[in-house]
Amino acid sequence: MTEAAVANDRQAGPRTPGGGPPAAESVLPELREMWWETGLRARAEAGLLTVLAELPRLVGAAMRISWRADRARTATVAAATVGGGLLAAFGLLATQRVLVELFAGGPTADKVVAALPALAALAGATALRAGLGIATGYAQNGLTPRVSRDVERRLFETSTAVRLEAFDADAFADDMERASRGPESATGLVQAATNLLAGLAGLAAVAVAVVVIHPLLLPALLIATLPRAWAALRAGHLQYRTYAAGSVRRRRIWILHRLMAERVSAPELRSYGLRGFLLDQYDRVMGAETDVQLTLARRVTTTTTVGSLTGGVATGAVYLLLGLLLVGGHIPLAAAATCVLALQAAQRSLTTATTQADKVYTEGLHFADYTGFLTRAAAYLPDAAGGDRPGPLRELSVRHAGLRYPGRDDTAVRDVTLTVRAGETVALVGENGSGKTSLAALIATLRTPTAGAVCWNGRPLAEWDTDDLRSRIAVVTQDHHRWPFTAATNIALGDVGGEPRRERIEAAADRAAAHQMITELPYGYETLLDRTFAHGQDLSGGQWQRITAARGFLRDADLLIMDEPSSALDPRAEEALFQAIRERQGRATTILITHRLANVRHADRIFVLHDGALVEEGSHDDLVAADGRYAELFALQAAGYRA
Numbered sequence: 001m002t003e004a005a006v007a008n009d010r011q012a013g014p015r016t017p018g019g020g021p022p023a024a025e026s027v028l029p030e031l032r033e034m035w036w037e038t039g040l041r042a043r044a045e046a047g048l049l050t051v052l053a054e055l056p057r058l059v060g061a062a063m064r065i066s067w068r069a070d071r072a073r074t075a076t077v078a079a080a081t082v083g084g085g086l087l088a089a090f091g092l093l094a095t096q097r098v099l100v101e102l103f104a105g106g107p108t109a110d111k112v113v114a115a116l117p118a119l120a121a122l123a124g125a126t127a128l129r130a131g132l133g134i135a136t137g138y139a140q141n142g143l144t145p146r147v148s149r150d151v152e153r154r155l156f157e158t159s160t161a162v163r164l165e166a167f168d169a170d171a172f173a174d175d176m177e178r179a180s181r182g183p184e185s186a187t188g189l190v191q192a193a194t195n196l197l198a199g200l201a202g203l204a205a206v207a208v209a210v211v212v213i214h215p216l217l218l219p220a221l222l223i224a225t226l227p228r229a230w231a232a233l234r235a236g237h238l239q240y241r242t243y244a245a246g247s248v249r250r251r252r253i254w255i256l257h258r259l260m261a262e263r264v265s266a267p268e269l270r271s272y273g274l275r276g277f278l279l280d281q282y283d284r285v286m287g288a289e290t291d292v293q294l295t296l297a298r299r300v301t302t303t304t305t306v307g308s309l310t311g312g313v314a315t316g317a318v319y320l321l322l323g324l325l326l327v328g329g330h331i332p333l334a335a336a337a338t339c340v341l342a343l344q345a346a347q348r349s350l351t352t353a354t355t356q357a358d359k360v361y362t363e364g365l366h367f368a369d370y371t372g373f374l375t376r377a378a379a380y381l382p383d384a385a386g387g388d389r390p391g392p393l394r395e396l397s398v399r400h401a402g403l404r405y406p407g408r409d410d411t412a413v414r415d416v417t418l419t420v421r422a423g424e425t426v427a428l429v430g431e432n433g434s435g436k437t438s439l440a441a442l443i444a445t446l447r448t449p450t451a452g453a454v455c456w457n458g459r460p461l462a463e464w465d466t467d468d469l470r471s472r473i474a475v476v477t478q479d480h481h482r483w484p485f486t487a488a489t490n491i492a493l494g495d496v497g498g499e500p501r502r503e504r505i506e507a508a509a510d511r512a513a514a515h516q517m518i519t520e521l522p523y524g525y526e527t528l529l530d531r532t533f534a535h536g537q538d539l540s541g542g543q544w545q546r547i548t549a550a551r552g553f554l555r556d557a558d559l560l561i562m563d564e565p566s567s568a569l570d571p572r573a574e575e576a577l578f579q580a581i582r583e584r585q586g587r588a589t590t591i592l593i594t595h596r597l598a599n600v601r602h603a604d605r606i607f608v609l610h611d612g613a614l615v616e617e618g619s620h621d622d623l624v625a626a627d628g629r630y631a632e633l634f635a636l637q638a639a640g641y642r643a
């Protein structure tokens with residue numbers, strides 16, 4: 001399949017005859033075009049001149065990254081590179097001096113003696129150059145990990161600081177994925193830029209030396225070296241364009257890799273017998289990839305062959321010119337011989353320069369994704385820390401609050417107004433998608449209302465210091481994360497700033513009916529809850545839910561928000577958990593979200609949401625008496641038990 005065909009494959013996408021969703025048995029579903037693919041392709045179209053024009057800027061960027069990471073090493077590399085160039089020029093001139101003496105008339109012994117000073121200078125320059133090369137290597141080796149760490153840390157500083165809304169934007173997730181290549185591209189860029197400068201310094205040295213010997217030799221040198229330079233740049237560019245055009249294909253391969261090799265999909269893959277289907281998909285995508293790579297290999301070989309042939313002819317012409325100059329008596333024999341050596345040195349430097357120029361360009365493009373991400377992500381960073389410190393919760397009020405997610409026409413939360421007083425246990429109930437989690441996210445400061453406000457003790461959350469506020473709120477989310485740490489640490493995460501005493505952790509676990517279960521694990525509280533690690537252990541869904549609830553209980557926060565904390569618990573654990581929640585009543589505030597309505601009977605107040613709006617409010621008895629939506633849902637569940 002050609003690149004164009006692959007591109008068409010992406011455009012057309014696998015559709016069923018009726019235009020419905022993709023047929024599972026034909027090909028993988030069509031992938032959404034990522035923002036960076038468009039950019040990547042556009043940049044891949046850039047011609048060679050664009051590549052060359054971009055180089056100074058990219059080399060400048062590399063130097064800045066490197067300087068920020070380690071000044072001493074950057075200075076060493078720069079000085080060694082320039083020094084290496086100067087010594088190369090000096091070496092060529094010394095060589096010519098040696099040859100002049102050796103080609104002069106007179107006895108050989110005298111000629112050798114006469115050439116000795118130049119020979120000594122040549123040996124000294126060569127040794128010094130080698131020393132500088134070693135110094136550059138050392139400095140570069142030390143620089144690479146520092147650059148990588150600097151760049152990666154900045155990425156994590158940003159990714160952990162942006163508001164949650166950022167993750168709703170499709171472009172953001174893609175952007176982040178692309179930016180995660182930042183450390184690699186930064187080190188690649190710095191290395192390639194250094195090597196490019198070294199190559200250019202070598203070329204400049206040869207040019208200077210050649211001009212000193214005879215000015216006419218400079219154009220001759222250019223003629224002999226340009227064809228290979230063009231071929232190397234063009235080959236690199238072809239490879240980059242193929243890389244860019246193949247991004248959809250590669251993503252398909254990554255997806256298939258995950259589906260076939262990861263643990264999470266392994267059970268369904270087997271139970272539904274998906275092996276053959278997935279392997280078939282793999283064969284299709286890899287078949288196309290192989291075709292593209294073969295086409296690329298052919299084109300690269302053709303380009304480099306043309307470059308080498310033309311370069312060979314040009315070099316022959318230069319040798320002819322040298323011969324003519326020599327015969328015509330325009331240059332001495334020593335100069336001609338030096339020129340031959342210079343030509344070879346120039347071609348070596350040029351090969352370095354051209355391959356590195358292409359690398360600088362491609363790594364530069366990748367690095368631009370990283371810097372672009374940091375710039376775009378800045379729009380999602382919260383305002384600088386500030387605001388007053390909130391006191392203990394007295395009253396939480398939601399005032400005409402609304403939330404509309406990016407890219408959605410409907411509102412997840414619509415004009416909700418409610419008040420929760422300190423010490424109350426309230427419940428948010430409603431059908432799937434009615435806005436309970438979204439409302440809880442507004443209250444938990446995880447999201448900002450797109451209308452109205454949520455107030456803590458009468459003042460909008462935005463006016464309080466966010467970190468302080470969050471330290472007063474504990475959230476047990478519906479999609480809790482399984483942190484790859486020990487059971488004790490998994491619970492201790494609920495209060496990272498607090499005292500990690502074992503008694504506190506065990507007390508929290510006890511309230512979530514998790515203590516007994518944890519002590520029965522192979523290493524008790526020190527059991528690693530991730531199979532990736534040696535001696536790591538798997539937990540069941542309900543066991544994880546107990547650990548998560550314990551994490552929420554650890555801090556004894558002013559406000560505890562629990563979203564579906566018992567969906568996977570057995571009846572005994574569920575009862576224990578709700579007993580612990582009831583113990584908070586009157587002392588601390590709890591917002592509970594659950595579909596098991598039997599569990600909300602004890603709540604001081606129940607808020608019923610429907611389509612994002614608050615439709616009913618009252619105690620269990622009030623709402624049953626009102627015979628509305630809540631009464632209907634409750635009756636449905638109760639009937640199930642009675643039957």
Ligand SMILES: Nc1ncnc2c1ncn2[C@@H]1O[C@H](COP(=O)(O)OP(=O)(O)OP(=O)(O)O)[C@@H](O)[C@H]1O
Pocket residue numbers: 168405406408412430431432433434435436437438439478
């Ligand atoms: N991150 C998001 N981006 C876009 N839409 C979202 C997002 N999260 C939720 N929604 C949408 O917002 C609406 C409310 O979702 P929410 O999760 O708040 O409902 P819920 O009442 O908690 O549902 P459930 O009982 O299933 O947990 C739904 O229509 C959902 O599709």
